[in-house]
């Protein structure tokens with residue numbers, strides 16, 4: 001089946017968060033993601049989401065770098081060029097290095113479109129076997145331990161099966177102790193988002209031996225040796241997030257013993273193809289994986305769920321109902337946790353949910369429509385600013 005895209009529309013969409021979210025590097029009250037709508041020559045539409053953080057703190061990308069890279073490079077490189085599989089579409093843009101969040105938005109739209117053309121859910125195309133996955137929630141840094149305990153209580157009552165706490169120097173052992181003594185049975189893990197350093201300000205030894213499921217990304221992304229030394233010293237499994245940007249980096253990390261567990265994140269890896277490769281490498285190495293998120297709206301969330309249904313995802317993922325984050329999502333049916341489980345969407349072909357285009361338009365702040373350049377003059381792509 002050959003697909004050729006005739007139009008790619010980018011929409012910058014803002015949704016307010018129900019509860020502000022703070023990590024070791026920043027605090028957010030709303031999120032702006034880029035929704036990608038890819039249209040094929042036969043009129044079939046595929047949807048993708050670029051869930052880049054607004055600022056270049058989690059990685060080097062930002063909303064604006066993604067906007068420019070998608071509009072100026074990735075979309076023009078793909079448009080008008082036939083492909084038979086989303087991984088072939090990704091090869092059409094291979095010339096662009098890095099920029100994984102930008103790439104993931106377009107990649108997802110290609111997979112959705114491909115699934116819709118074949119009449120198959122994305123989950124089945126990827127090889128997902130689960131019908132639902134355990135819901136795990138990621139809780140931000142709160143102003144006080146009591147405020148954190150209230151958040152944990154709310155999510156445990158709602159049936160969440162696993163809780164992840166963001167930590168940083170000064171907010172680590174105390175909140176972990178408090179949560180463990182108030183909720184002794186909750187499956188708990190922590191995520192440092194690179195806030196520690198092996199020589200200056202190391203992860204406190206008191207965090208170890210407490211039965212945490214894992215400690216995620218304590219050190220800088222490039223410090224694989226530091227993570228390997230920690231993994232040898234700590235009883236608690238060490239999980240890599242920011243470090244694992246490609247399957248090749250993962251192979252190095254595994255060879256060094258730097259990862260006991262891996263967080264597979266579609267955005268960070270630049271799409272579903274490399275995410276599958278990371279899943280397979282970890283399965284072959286006997287390393288458990290789980291699916292991480294970037295507070296995706298329903299589009300990206302649906303794709304994450306399809307991936308999280310694969311058999312190698314043996315640990316609970318950061319997949320929650322989108323109502324945990326947004327008052328009103330842009331997809332239907334809404335993604336919800338029921339009895340601590342979130343269904344893998346198979347309600348239709350592709351990502352398995354439909355985009356509510358009226359709702360999307362209401363939250364869209366600007367759009368950029370990319371069409372094939374006319375044969376002669378190299379016309380620049382048009383940016384249509386609505387605000």
Ligand code: OSB
Nearest residue numbers: 058138241292293294295296318
């Ligand atoms: O490190 O996993 C992370 C959100 C923004 C930036 C980094 C991270 C996160 C999350 C969100 O933890 C998890 C989710 O989407 O539910």
Ligand code: MG
Nearest residue numbers: 191216217241
């Ligand atoms: Mg993380």
